[in-house]
Amino acid sequence: xxxxxxxxxxxxxxxxxxxxxxxxxxxxxxxxxxxxxxxxxxxxxxxxxxxxxxxxxxxxxxxxxxxxxxxxxxxxxxxxxxxxxxxxxxxxxxxxxxxxxxxxxxxxxxxxxxxxxxxxxxxxxxxxxxxxxxxxxxxxxxxxxxxxxxxxxxxxxxxxxxxxxxxxxxxxxxxxxxxxxxxxxxxxxxxxxxxxxxxxxxxxxxxxxxxxxxxxxxxxxxxxxxxxxxxxxxxxxxxxxxxxxxxxxxxxxxxxxxxxxxxxxxxxxxxxxxxxxxxxxxxxxxxxxxxxxxxxxxxxxxxxxxxxxxxxxxxxxxxxxxxxxxxxxx
Amino acid sequence: xxxxxxxxxxxxxxxxxxxxxxxxxxxxxxxxxxxxxxxxxxxxxxxxxxxxxxxxxxxxxxxxxxxxxxxxxxxxxxxxxxxxxxxxxxxxxxxxxxxxxxxxxxxxxxxxxxxxxxxxxxxxxxxxxxxxxxxxxxxxxxxxxxxxxxxxxxxxxxxxxxxxxxxxxxxxxxxxxxxxxxxxxxxxxxxxxxxxxxxxxxxxxxxxxxxxxxxxxxxxxxxxxxxxxxxxxxxxxxxxxxxxxxxxxxxxxxxxxxxxxxxxxxxxxxxxxxxxxxxxxxxxxxxxxxxxxxxxxxxxxxxxxxxxxxxxxxxxxxxxxxxxxxxxxxxxxxxxxxxxxxxxxxxxxxxxxxxxxxxxxxxxxxxxxxxxxxxxxxxxxxxxxxxxxxxxxxxxxxxxxxxxxxxxxxxxxxxxxxxxxxxxxxxxxxxxxxxxxxxxxxxxxxxxxxxxxxxxxxxxxxxxxxxxxxxxxxxxxxxxxxxxxxxxxxxxxxxxxxxxxxxxxxxxxxxxxxxxxxxxxxxxxx
Ligand code: HEM
Numbered sequence: 001x002x003x004x005x006x007x008x009x010x011x012x013x014x015x016x017x018x019x020x021x022x023x024x025x026x027x028x029x030x031x032x033x034x035x036x037x038x039x040x041x042x043x044x045x046x047x048x049x050x051x052x053x054x055x056x057x058x059x060x061x062x063x064x065x066x067x068x069x070x071x072x073x074x075x076x077x078x079x080x081x082x083x084x085x086x087x088x089x090x091x092x093x094x095x096x097x098x099x100x101x102x103x104x105x106x107x108x109x110x111x112x113x114x115x116x117x118x119x120x121x122x123x124x125x126x127x128x129x130x131x132x133x134x135x136x137x138x139x140x141x142x143x144x145x146x147x148x149x150x151x152x153x154x155x156x157x158x159x160x161x162x163x164x165x166x167x168x169x170x171x172x173x174x175x176x177x178x179x180x181x182x183x184x185x186x187x188x189x190x191x192x193x194x195x196x197x198x199x200x201x202x203x204x205x206x207x208x209x210x211x212x213x214x215x216x217x218x219x220x221x222x223x224x225x226x227x228x229x230x231x232x233x234x235x236x237x238x239x240x241x242x243x244x245x246x247x248x249x250x251x252x253x254x255x256x257x258x259x260x261x262x263x264x265x266x267x268x269x270x271x272x273x274x275x276x277x278x279x280x281x282x283x284x285x286x287x288x289x290x291x292x293x294x295x296x297x298x299x300x301x302x303x304x305x306x307x308x309x310x311x312x313x314x315x316x317x318x319x320x321x322x323x324x325x326x327x328x329x330x
Numbered sequence: 331x332x333x334x335x336x337x338x339x340x341x342x343x344x345x346x347x348x349x350x351x352x353x354x355x356x357x358x359x360x361x362x363x364x365x366x367x368x369x370x371x372x373x374x375x376x377x378x379x380x381x382x383x384x385x386x387x388x389x390x391x392x393x394x395x396x397x398x399x400x401x402x403x404x405x406x407x408x409x410x411x412x413x414x415x416x417x418x419x420x421x422x423x424x425x426x427x428x429x430x431x432x433x434x435x436x437x438x439x440x441x442x443x444x445x446x447x448x449x450x451x452x453x454x455x456x457x458x459x460x461x462x463x464x465x466x467x468x469x470x471x472x473x474x475x476x477x478x479x480x481x482x483x484x485x486x487x488x489x490x491x492x493x494x495x496x497x498x499x500x501x502x503x504x505x506x507x508x509x510x511x512x513x514x515x516x517x518x519x520x521x522x523x524x525x526x527x528x529x530x531x532x533x534x535x536x537x538x539x540x541x542x543x544x545x546x547x548x549x550x551x552x553x554x555x556x557x558x559x560x561x562x563x564x565x566x567x568x569x570x571x572x573x574x575x576x577x578x579x580x581x582x583x584x585x586x587x588x589x590x591x592x593x594x595x596x597x598x599x600x601x602x603x604x605x606x607x608x609x610x611x612x613x614x615x616x617x618x619x620x621x622x623x624x625x626x627x628x629x630x631x632x633x634x635x636x637x638x639x640x641x642x643x644x645x646x647x648x649x650x651x652x653x654x655x656x657x658x659x660x661x662x663x664x665x666x667x668x669x670x671x672x673x674x675x676x677x678x679x680x681x682x683x684x685x686x687x688x689x690x691x692x693x694x695x696x697x698x699x700x701x702x703x704x705x706x707x708x709x710x711x712x713x714x715x716x717x718x719x720x721x722x723x724x725x726x727x728x729x730x731x732x733x734x735x736x737x738x739x740x741x742x743x744x745x746x747x748x749x750x751x752x753x754x755x756x757x758x759x760x761x762x763x764x765x766x767x768x769x770x771x772x773x774x775x776x777x778x779x780x781x782x783x784x785x786x787x788x789x790x791x792x793x794x795x796x797x798x799x800x801x802x803x804x805x806x807x808x809x810x811x812x813x814x815x816x817x818x819x820x821x822x823x824x825x826x827x828x829x830x831x832x833x834x835x836x837x838x839x840x841x842x843x844x845x846x847x848x849x850x851x852x853x854x855x856x
Contacts, residue, residue, distance in 0.1 A: 004578070062598075098434055111733075121834040139352055159766060169578070169580075179609040181609075186518050207706070231444075239794040240796070242790050243791070244788050244791050245785070246797065247784075247791065248788050251784075252781070252784045252785065252788065255780075255781075258783065259565050259607065259774060259777060260610075260611065260768075261609050261620075262609060262620065263528065263618045263620040263770050263772040264528065264772060264774060265774055265777055265780070266519060267381060267417075268373060268378060268380065268381060268408075269332060269381065270375075270609075273370050273371075273374040274374060276370060277367045277370050277371065279362075280363050280364070280366055280367035280370075281364075283363055284360055284364050284367070286361040286795075287359060287360050287363065288360060290356070291356045291357070291360065317374070
């Protein structure tokens with residue numbers, strides 16, 4: 001098999017990974033459904049005797065009711081076990097899917113003989129891989145498990161776009177991109193992109209959790225989430241890791257590379273401008289959180305605005321503008 | 331964040347202080363950050379005269395009414411517009427106004443003692459309690475050692491049976507370094523704009539230039555740029571090669587451009603051989619020479635009817651598409667006694683194919699070069715002093731040659747072929763071609779400062795984001811049973827991270843303390 005074929009095959013491997021992700025997603029959905037049922041059962045069991053206490057206990061935090069399983073009748077325990085099993089199954093399928101995806105990314109890299117982030121297809125699959133790996137690292141925490149369904153769905157959709165609309169056959173890089181700066185500069189962008197993505201999912205869930213908590217809901221999607229505070233902190237931590245990477249890769253190394261490549265380190269090219277806008281938006285987010293009164297969902301909204309600018313820096317600029325960076329292959 | 335209402339009778343000084351307080355408040359910083367982000371957007375959507383003058387001309391031609399408004403608002407030059415500068419400067423002032431008092435406070439804070447231990451340590455977010463046999467004094471002594479080894483800054487002994495420590499002042503230090511470095515970057519970029527320059531010069535293979543303003547095709551420079559700063563080098567392009575992808579999906583995309591040059595750093599110096607590639611500019615005395623864009627220069631010889639050479643040599647044509655179909659003109663000025671001026675308009679096809687759709691180029695490399703041309707006679711108007719484009723003929727006083735049948739004259743020439751102009755006006759030979767390259771000579775003043783400051787900013791930022799400021803207390807007291815009760819507690823100064831870290835750290839301090847205690851017992855026993 002020649003190298004081009006290896007690179008071409010990456011597409012089918014990625015498509016196969018999508019199928020496996022779909023399996024993981026279904027397992028997580030099943031788990032979420034079972035847990036919802038558990039909560040309903042717990043609520044039903046608790047309401048007649050101690051209505052007020054339950055409402056207060058799972059009030060503002062919105063955390064999972066700590067149902068004492070031992071005293072519950074058999075079926076509850078059954079459902080609980082099935083939920084556990086589904087969650088575990090989802091995790092295993094997820095790991096498998098990620099191994100398959102990693103194989104697809106590596107094949108693309110080996111087949112083209114360079115780092116696999118030279119066009120939007122490659123950027124998308126590598127970015128997805130980073131996002132899932134981040135997600136797998138979080139999966140042990142409660143907040144991490146809560147985002148499973150959404151994170152996996154997002155990865156599935158991104159990969160779907162990658163193998164269809166964004167797909168370009170393998171090929172060498174145009175001269176301006178053929179540089180080791182590409183490896184670091186775009187590599188940082190990919191990593192930050194993956195982190196921002198997970199952070200945005202968490203921020204969106206934080207808003208839902210907070211709304212549900214302020215309304216005192218004890219059932220429904222919002223109540224199934226970890227506490228708004230935990231989600232807020234998780235979103236912040238992910239952003240706190242991504243932000244310096246974004247500063248260093250896209251902005252600083254981007255400028256260094258631009259100077260080597262075009263002779264100007266800052267040229268107000270649309271891509272540069274949007275990288276800066278993203279940076280300013282997340283700086284605003286970090287400030288918002290540092291200022292009293294802007295914690296919680298207001299800060300999460302700023303984080304989502306930041307993510308919107310990330311998406312635009314990535315998709316919008318490549319699609320709409322014709323700057324020095326237009327190498328998207330669209 | 332309190333909103334200061336402006337009382338009616340503010341004096342000017344008070345008003346200035348009010349403005350200053352507003353400007354340096356966190357809320358305004360937030361607004362300014364957002365405002366700058368939003369203000370940057372139009373410049374990415376509307377064509378900018380600085381980066382894409384052709385697109386701006388195009389836009390003006392299509393939307394004359396709108397363009398007038400854009401001009402008024404500076405939207406064709408957003409990043410140099412007064413309103414953009416206003417936001418940028420406000421942010422700069424806000425930053426400085428924010429950093430100075432905070433630095434002062436930080437220095438003061440580093441000098442003050444960590445606060446006393448709260449009465450009820452058990453109320454702190456992280457708390458451990460153990461009982462030991464050592465005396466309280468001994469425990470406190472070892473607690474000081476333990477906290478110090480964890481880089482806590484300790485309060486002097488207050489004689490209250492407790493030790494107070496504080497750690498993570500690096501967070502604020504890093505934050506201040508970050509903000510200060512951002513100021514330096516902004517100043518360096520602004521300064522670079524004042525002193526820097528950027529010039530372009532089109533050089534056909536085999537030709538050269540000296541680094542002087544008159545030789546440039548284009549020059550944009552900051553207000554403080556001084557011509558005498560230009561490094562006095564001269565450069566010849568010996569050869570310029572372009573490689574393109576041969577096959578596959580990316581067929582025809584450029585693979586490599588390389589210019590072999592001979593350059594003389596200053597008059598009288600030893601010539602040096604160098605290669606300039608796309609990501610490998612040549613650096614000369616602080617200026618960089620880059621390959622911008624390439625093209626072909628077909629070479630013609632134009633002779634009069636009696637065979638006298640009227641003009642010869644390559645003429646740069648401008649590429650029109652990805653396959654380097656290039657258009658250009660040849661202006662042949664003829665002394666009046668020998669006849670009229672001759673103007674040639676031509677299209678150069680590097681790999682020419684002629685089919686039912688007419689001629690076109692199917693590959694950017696010159697594999698089957700051909701020119702299609704037509705010609706004019708009359709007065710080129712080169713003598714009347716008005717500057718002309720070298721890529722267009724001024725046809726006011728020119729007339730197209732006509733063939734025998736009255737059709738406009740046209741010819742297609744392969745390499746080495748000659749065509750005779752109608753009416754015995756002369757001969758045109760297509761001799762071949764050379765490549766040309768548009769070189770950019772630029773200097774980015776202050777870039778080193780900007781880079782160092784930017785890296786400092788990232789390091790400061792990491793301190794600011796990852797270092798946790800926290801306090802720890804250890805209290806030792808004789809308990810009811812006569813044993814020593816040791817309480818260890820911790821508190822975050824900022825609520826940025828979860829308490830599990832804190833609990834871990836308090837646990838580690840306690841364990842460390844116990845280890846030291848057992849160590850000291852071992853020593854005693856031995
Ligand atoms: C270009 C402008 C600015 C940028 C890019 C910027 C960026 C940042 C970033 C990324 C942080 C996060 C660090 C952290 O969370 O600890 C931060 C923190 C902070 N910034 Fe700024 N900043 C800017 C302007 C300002 C201005 C004008 C002020 C003052 C009015 C300010 C005051 C602060 C303060 C007080 C913090 C610390 C918050 C804390 O205690 O955690 N910043 N800034």
